[in-house]
Amino acid sequence: MQYRSSLSKARGLGSAKEGIEHWWVLRLTALALVPLSLWFAFSVVTLVGGDYETYRAWAGEHGNAMLLVLLVICLFHHAQLGVQVIIEDYVHHEGIKVASIIATKFTAVFFGASSVAAVLRITFGG
Amino acid sequence: MTSRERPLSPHLQIYKWQITMALSILHRMTGVALVVGALLLSYWLTSAAYGPEAFNLAHGLFGTILGRLVLLGLTFSLFYHLGNGVRHLFWDVGMGFEMPNLRASGIAVVVFAVVFTLLTWSAAYIVRGG
Numbered sequence: 623m624q625y626r627s628s629l630s631k632a633r634g635l636g637s638a639k640e641g642i643e644h645w646w647v648l649r650l651t652a653l654a655l656v657p658l659s660l661w662f663a664f665s666v667v668t669l670v671g672g673d674y675e676t677y678r679a680w681a682g683e684h685g686n687a688m689l690l691v692l693l694v695i696c697l698f699h700h701a702q703l704g705v706q707v708i709i710e711d712y713v714h715h716e717g718i719k720v721a722s723i724i725a726t727k728f729t730a731v732f733f734g735a736s737s738v739a740a741v742l743r744i745t746f747g748g
Numbered sequence: 749m750t751s752r753e754r755p756l757s758p759h760l761q762i763y764k765w766q767i768t769m770a771l772s773i774l775h776r777m778t779g780v781a782l783v784v785g786a787l788l789l790s791y792w793l794t795s796a797a798y799g800p801e802a803f804n805l806a807h808g809l810f811g812t813i814l815g816r817l818v819l820l821g822l823t824f825s826l827f828y829h830l831g832n833g834v835r836h837l838f839w840d841v842g843m844g845f846e847m848p849n850l851r852a853s854g855i856a857v858v859v860f861a862v863v864f865t866l867l868t869w870s871a872a873y874i875v876r877g878g
Contacts, residue, residue, distance in 0.1 A: 649840060652833050659826060663868055671876040674800040681796065690793070701783045708776065733790040740797035 644703060651700035658693040678744055687745040691738050698734035702727055771854045775832045778825035785822040823868055828861035 669680060680686055705726045713719040763769070788810075795806040809815050835853050838844045844853055 649837065652837065656830060656834065659830060663823070663826065667868060667871045667875055670872045674796070674803045677796055677803065681793075694789070694793070697786050697789070701779075701786050704779050705783060708780070733787055737790045737793045740793040743797040 644706070648700065648703045648707075651696045651703070654692070654696045655700060658689065658696060661689060662693055681741060681744045682747070684745070687741050690741045694734055694737040694741070698730040698737075702730035705730075767854050768850055771832060771857070775829060775836075778829040778832075781822060781825040782829055785825065788818075788822070820865070820869065824861055824865045827864040827868075828857065831857035831860045 665680070665686070669677060672680075681690060706723050709719060709722045709726065713722055792806055792810075795802040810819060835844070835857055838853075844850065
């Protein structure tokens with residue numbers, strides 16, 4: 623049995639070009655999430671016991687609003703890429719696999735957008 | 749292409765459990781837990797945009813015993829996944845692959861996660877006032 627693909631099949635086609643993108647963005651978002659999630663954990667601790675107005679004042683502050691938006695975008699982007707890896711590892715039926723990945727991406731965008739819209743609404747006093 | 753059904757590696761029933769593989773699967777499990785955490789974060793942020801009633805309902809749910817247990821698990825998941833994620837980033841640049849280092853960094857990550865979970869919750873209860 624021939625295990626290696628013949629060179630003639632690969633030659634001239636170049637690299638897959640986008641193969642590295644998923645791996646790279648997973649690392650980039652991971653790196654961004656290190657300070658963002660530590661900031662978030664610290665902030666939640668300071669908010670414990672606070673009421674609605676305390677929360678609004680905190681989330682409406684410009685720096686906090688910006689960091690919340692960055693956190694949510696990086697978090698859902700990273701989560702979506704991570705879940706895709708798990709699906710590709712365990713789901714072997716091609717149709718179910720593609721459908722699951724599409725569902726994952728749509729879900730992540732939906733909840734990410736909902737979170738960003740919520741932060742903006744509080745910031746701009748909706 | 750047809751082939752006989754063959755056992756795939758890693759074959760968990762046969763391999764002796766080691767700290768490296770246990771921590772590896774824990775990274776994935778905490779990752780899945782944090783997906784739930786991300787959805788709860790989205791719910792929390794969105795509830796505040798809907799007004800005080802929705803926000804207080806969310807806080808009420810998070811404040812129940814079950815809610816607190818979930819948040820405690822998420823706190824540990826966050827610190828573990830963060831610490832072990834940094835471990836992965838070092839591997840990506842080719843550092844820390846020697847067996848003693850792998851074990852030491854693995855134990856360090858677990859200690860980091862447990863200590864920071866306890867610190868976070870102690871601080872939260874102090875801020876809340878008991």
